[in-house]
Amino acid sequence: MPSRELPFPLFDADNHLYETEDAFTRYLPEEYRGAIEYVQVRGRTKIAIRGQISDYIPNPTFEKVARPGAQEDYFKNGNPEGRSYREIVGKPMESIPAFREPGPRLELMDEQGIQRSLMFPTLASLLEERMRDVPELTHAAVHALNRWLDEVWSFNYRDRIFTAPVITLGIVEEAIRELEWCLERGARVVLIRPAPAYGIRGPRSIALPEFDPFWKMVEASGVLVAFHSSDSGYQRYTADWEGRQNEYLPFTLQPFREIGQWRAIEDTVASLICHGCLSRFPELKIATIETGASWVRPLLEKLAVTYKKMPHGFQEEPVEQMRRLIHVSPFIEDDMGALADLIGADRVLFGSDFPHPEGKADPISFVDDLAGLGDEAKAKIMGGNLSRLIPV
DSSP states (O other): OOSSOOSSOOEEEEEEOOOOTTTTTTTOOGGGGGGEEEEEETTEEEEEETTEEEOSSSOTTOSEEOOTTTTHHHHHHOOTTOOOHHHHHOSOEEOOGGGTOHHHHHHHHHHHTOOEEEEEOSGGGGHHHHTTTOHHHHHHHHHHHHHHHHHHTOSSBTTTEEEOOBOOOSSHHHHHHHHHHHHHTTOSEEEEOSSOEEETTEEEOTTSGGGHHHHHHHHHHTOEEEEEOOOOSTHHHHHHHHTSOOOOOTTSOOHHHHHTTTHHHHHHHHHHHHTSHHHHOTTOEEEEESSOSTTHHHHHHHHHHHHHHOGGGOSSOHHHHHHHHEEEOOOTTSOHHHHHHHHOGGGBOOOOOBTSTTSOSSGGGGGGGGTTSOHHHHHIIIIIHHHHHSOO
16 A cells, blocks of 8 residues: 555656666667677676676666665765765665566556656666767667567556657667657657767767757657656766776765766756757757756756846747756755745656665655645646646
8 A cells, every 4th residue: 555645646757667688689680799798797797888897787687676765865864974885775685576577567556656657777878878989889779778668668558657768869860760660659758868969970969950850750749858867978077087087887976976967967958948959849848857956056047147148149038948848857855845936846747766776765755855835736746747748
């Protein structure tokens, strides 16, 4: 039974599945077979991308995982004792069918009191950065993953679990083909990395006119675009400050990295506005997921100052444009009332990050963090807003 009885339905904007070892390789074309491998390193299974062993996810098989919500207290109350990451996370658990398959997950959602959810892959977030200089491989690997997601989870499971296929934008024509393929199979949400797109001529913003054919199709389809936390490549810039190049390791405690951790989503949203994409396609549905809200006020302030100095550089007033078109799923440590005041309760989305350790062990308890808001705002944030974006 749910831990609480609420008078409105819940639509969780941030749920995750754990991929199996063949998720990337089952449908990978023969010419790219060696690009993604699972290898043994001192008795532990690791994933290797293009021959480079990655520690991005400590256990990429997900046979054992951190307990859901293991870091909830850490994120809400800090770490005054100076515990290590391992001490904070605690003892792992065996992965259960609900983390791997939609049927058992639906049963678990019923127990949790969750009516609908967006479902995102986990390990997929390492792919694009490690393949950025070979865009053809990136598109092939993403399509292979999407075929696996569609086969195992489907993109719309009983109008309750909406699994997000990945769209990479390195080659615009390939991105359009991938989007068409996903839409034909019922996708209601797509996952895009908050980062520049890497093509054969290098990186560039996904908001430039070159990508307009893609965004035109997105707008016409009504599909929700979720910019979800990922390896956006910013570790390369952090490494310059630290004097050493190293892999982005999200599950470590690194103060300098933490300071600028949300630059990627701030830059992505700023680009969508400053490069005119949201003005050219004003009906786009955009949500930022698992990127928190600490970047929202600073970006709004920067947009206001910039518009004051150079209004001719914008097609419309940028602050109101952001408030109208960008939906934000905050972290459990964010001030929900302040965010609702800043962008409006209509633009805030409940996301539990279940079953990841950074999120909620009991997703429905997110409503407790909305104690300062009225019932109408709570109903919108806990499900009404996302139901508007993905109606059934």
